[in-house]
Amino acid sequence: DAGVTxxxxxxIKTRGQQVTxxxxxxxxxxxxxxxxxxxxxxxxxxxxYYEEEERQRGNFPDRFSGHQFPNYSSELNVNALLLGDSAxxxxxxxxxxxxxxAFFGQGTRLTVV
Amino acid sequence: xxxxxxxxxxxxxxxxxxxTMNCSYKTSINNLxxxxxxxxxxxxxxxxxxxxxxxxxxxxxxxxLDTSKKSSSLLITAxxxxxxxxxxxxxxxxxxxxxTFGTGTQLKVEL
Numbered sequence: 001d002a003g004v005t006x007x008x009x010x011x012i013k014t015r016g017q018q019v020t021x022x023x024x025x026x027x028x029x030x031x032x033x034x035x036x037x038x039x040x041x042x043x044x045x046x047x048x049y050y051e052e053e054e055r056q057r058g059n060f061p062d063r064f065s066g067h068q069f070p071n072y073s074s075e076l077n078v079n080a081l082l083l084g085d086s087a088x089x090x091x092x093x094x095x096x097x098x099x100x101x102a103f104f105g106q107g108t109r110l111t112v113v
Numbered sequence: 114x115x116x117x118x119x120x121x122x123x124x125x126x127x128x129x130x131x132x133t134m135n136c137s138y139k140t141s142i143n144n145l146x147x148x149x150x151x152x153x154x155x156x157x158x159x160x161x162x163x164x165x166x167x168x169x170x171x172x173x174x175x176x177x178l179d180t181s182k183k184s185s186s187l188l189i190t191a192x193x194x195x196x197x198x199x200x201x202x203x204x205x206x207x208x209x210x211x212x213t214f215g216t217g218t219q220l221k222v223e224l
Binding site for chain 1: 144155156163
């Protein structure tokens with residue numbers, strides 16, 4: 001079992017550009033969430049996808065959008081990048097249920113210059 | 114989900130000693146989970162304790178949960194240099210996958 005995989009691992013973008021990050025959930029998991037982690041902070045919830053729909057959203061602007069595919073994989077898109085978007089972006093997957101663990105990928109380190 | 118707040122913010126111990134981290138949360142929960150993060154990379158799930166459990170063990174880890182005090186503790190026994198990491202507790206109350214993290218406890222285990 002490959003666990004949660006994210007790509008790419010590192011990315012450098014210029015302010016104003018757009019970026020797409022990808023996540024493949026752990027086998028058997030159907031719910032995917034995305035988190036942003038700034039340096040020295042805990043991860044902040046961006047949004048969650050289940051059954052190809054956004055189910056919950058954190059306090060992030062509309063520049064942050066996502067998608068979930070029929071195979072449960074997911075993408076995070078960020079438009080009009082700002083310097084402040086530089087962070088580690090983490091994907092987490094879990095199997096729907098009340099007492100199931102969330103497993104995280106290794107993250108994508110995004111640097112906006 | 115409700116925020117877990119870890120205490121202390123930083124902890125430095127010698128290899129072989131025990132490390133204890135505490136966590137508080139605000140409202141009723143379904144479960145509480147502890148995660149470890151090495152050097153700003155992915156989070157590793159350590160242990161999940163359900164609201165009807167008081168104590169749980171996994172290898173060198175011991176987690177307690179006191180729902181009356183809305184608090185939890187993580188004990189790492191016989192610590193190793195490889196345990197050096199940030200540790201987060203996350204309380205979870207059904208209805209989605211929103212895990213709310215605090216800033217964590219930064220544990221440093223020195224040789």
